[in-house]
Amino acid sequence: MNSGSTSIEPLNGEVAEKFIGGSGYAAWIIYRETPMDIDPLDPSNKLVFMTGPLTGTITPSAGRYVVCALSPLTGIWAESHAAGYWGPELKFAGFDGVIVEGRSEKSVYLWIHESGCEIRDAKHLWGLDTYSCEDALKKELGLDIRVASIGPAGENLVKYANIINDRGRAAGRCGLGAVMGSKNLKAIAVKGSVKLIPAAEEDKLASYVKKLYVTIRSHPTVQIYSSYGTDGIMSMMYEYGDVPIKHFTEGVWSGIENISGEVMAKKVLKRNWACFRCPIACGRIVEVKDGSYKMEEGMGPEYETVASLGALCLNDDIEAIVKANELCNKYGVDTITTGVSIAFLMECCDRGLISREVNGLRIEWGNPNLILKLIRKIAFREGIGAFLAEGVRKMSETMGEEAKQIAMHVKGLEVPMHDPRAFKGMGLQYATSHRGACHLRGEVFIIEQGERIPDLGIHERVYRFDLETKPRVVKIMQDWHDVLDSLILCKFAFIPPAAVAAILSMVVGRHITVKELTEVGERIYNLKRIIDVKRGVTAKDDSLPYRLLKEPLKNGGAAGQVVELEKMLSKYYELRGWDGDGVPSRERLIQLGLKGVAEEDLEF
Ligand code: SF4
The missing domain is CATH 1.10.599.10 (Aldehyde Ferredoxin Oxidoreductase Protein, subunit A, domain 3)
Structure with a gap:
């Protein structure tokens, strides 16, 4: 990116034998080529997009790609995987991965096709949200291209900014969107001309895959995902005491029945959505027709998002959660870290560690409008948003021992929505x-x-x-x-x-x-x-956070338990x-x- 040039490296067969592809191959590149004493937002932090040997073949549910680098949120190894069609398209253009090095002086995007890779001016894209950026590039380069881009959060170096492809599929965790933003790289657009990557034994694989479809579809959890999306597990996980409620402090909450996959299906679901050659189609296309949270047809939330922007903050309005998910996707922030950071702020207010009235907002549990406003503030680093944009470890370190004790992270990455x-x-x-x-x-x-x-x-x-x-x-x-x-x-x-x-x-x-x-x-x-x-x-x-080691819940399916x-x-x-x-x-x-x-x- 420093010199505005690109080059093509052959895949190293020996490395592929030892580390397969995907995050394994990327780990080898980063171990060898990234200096280990840098700030992750330094230009020398290599950002590696990789596919794997199965990507783009007829293998079911193999349409993913991974992004790896050192994380600006945690400072350590980062990998983040995204579903959809971008990974297979990169293979169809003839490439297994993309390594981005350095920092461009001006904002740019990459245009990757069979003849190679062009670095193009992105002045007209900078500032756009991820959906608008994808639309603009499709208008420019063709409707059948695939785009992975950052939104305002990545541009503003929010520590948990993500990378979005296919209007709502996310390489969500660890802040790799901020690494992309630090390189002034807005998007990577790809287009290939082949439709499938052939296997060495294609006919044998085709008949094997046919039978495998039956095995996949008969798994009970897969059936839940197909019918109700990943949020279909909400009620079952609640019974175990697995769903974190009110920042991991409660085991029981009546609002849970309003945010299940079944409720989502009844209230907002338009249809299922599948990644490249996936028989499961766990993706949800949702629409909110009217009201405060009106939203055009678009990608719906996963279980993790419903729990983090719902149960964790005592928000049981499924339409508001759907809207919050859309905002996070458009601005390009990780929904899990966003929810945990907001819930942390709410508990800090309860404990008097921070004022309840901030930037004209009253910080209180279960207020969907507050959550929507905070998401925007985070993405643009406005007021309290600049504080939240650092993630809970950094926030807690500025607030003293009590805040550190309630900060829900391990090595700087916020605890996801399964209570251990x-x-x-x-x-x-x-x-x-x-x-x-x-x-x-x-x-x-x-x-x-x-x-x-x-x-x-x-x-x-x-x-x-x-x-x-x-x-x-x-x-x-x-x-x-x-x-x-x-x-x-x-x-x-x-x-x-x-x-x-x-x-x-x-x-x-x-x-x-x-x-x-x-x-x-x-x-x-x-x-x-x-x-x-x-x-x-x-x-x-x-x-683990102190709470998980020392504070048992009083009620619910995991009452009385801590992690020894x-x-x-x-x-x-x-x-x-x-x-x-x-x-x-x-x-x-x-x-x-x-x-x-x-x-x-x-x-x-
Ligand atoms: S549709 Fe769901 S199950 Fe299928 S590959 Fe995508 S994320 Fe996985």
Whole structure:
């Protein structure tokens, strides 16, 4: 971006063998090429967009891409995945990924097509929201292009700005939209001419995929996602005590019945929406016809958004939540961090840590109009919005010990909408996830609800409050999820690991086993950990907010529970081969094929 030039690098086959693609391949690039002592908004923070070997093939639910860099919100490893059509289109243009380096002097966008990549002036796009930016680029370049762009939040370097494609699909977490904004890069538009990426054994894959559709559609959770979107799990998760209410302080709330997937279907749903070649179609196209929250047809909220801008802030108006989701998407901010930051502010007011009247607004629970106003203020860094735009760790650090104690984050990433007091393995997962508190880097709560995955050696039913079984299960699931995030496959499809290995074998034309894949997953997990260690992470950072460790809820499905993290952590380190400070041992790195990393010579 400094010189306004582009170049094409061939994919490194050896790296692809060792790290698959997606976030694994990106981790290798960032480990080798990004200086580890920089501010994440420095031009030298490389921003890597990657697809995987399955992207654009006939594999179901494989239409995703990932964006990776050092996070301006957490300071450590960041990866954020988005669904839709942008990833496959990049492959159809002939590219596996895009590495953005440096900072342009003026605002620009990238136009990627089969002949290469052009850096173009984006003066006319700067200031537009993500939907308008997509519309403008389609008018300019053709209706069939795909666009990933930032909104005002990314331009204003909001620490949790995101990247939006397909009018509402988000690479949401960790603030990678701010990294894009720091490079003065407004958007990446892509267009290819092929319609599918052929597999090495295309006919065999086609008949395999036909049968796999039946397996996918028969999974009970998939059926919920198809019928009611991801918010379809709201009522069930509430019964477990998993849905955080009033900033993780309540276990019971009557408003929950107004924000379920079923209510969304009845009140605002127009139709389902599917990503590239996905038989599930968990996306919701919604419309609010009239009233204060009127909204034209557009992408509806996910479970995480409904919980964070709803239950967490005691807002039970589904139409207002739908509107808040639209605002977050258009401005380009992560809905989870937005909701947690607003709820943190509300609790600080209750405790007298901050004035209840700010910028002419009265900060109070359950006020949908307040939430909508705050979202705008965050995106434009107006008044109190500039404070909220930093995320809860930074906010709490300026307010003293009491505020720090109630700040709901791990390593700077706000806790998502699954309370680990309801699923204790999730507590260990949040504490050790390489991007901070993340429900998607392992999804252990699925196992804690009774799912078994014999292909990965999880044969037994795992009780949600049990501690003994969790270190092993968390490690297995984290490693497997790094496989999924490198291929890249949507986790909502629950494709059995043996089927994943079979598909990859047919795509690349050589036999690959689940065991090989899990070894690669562990290698990737450790490489990302090494990046975190280089950024200063130690065992003391593998922790949870005080509230989750020490404050049991009085009521609800997880009443009386806290996360006994210490009882799980040392066993987890032992299984991982990490020392007492949480650093991967030299021996384990060598076993995992990372001898060069162990010796810091920037080779394998
Ligand atoms: S399950 Fe949902 S998010 Fe995943 S690929 Fe399908 S439509 Fe997209």
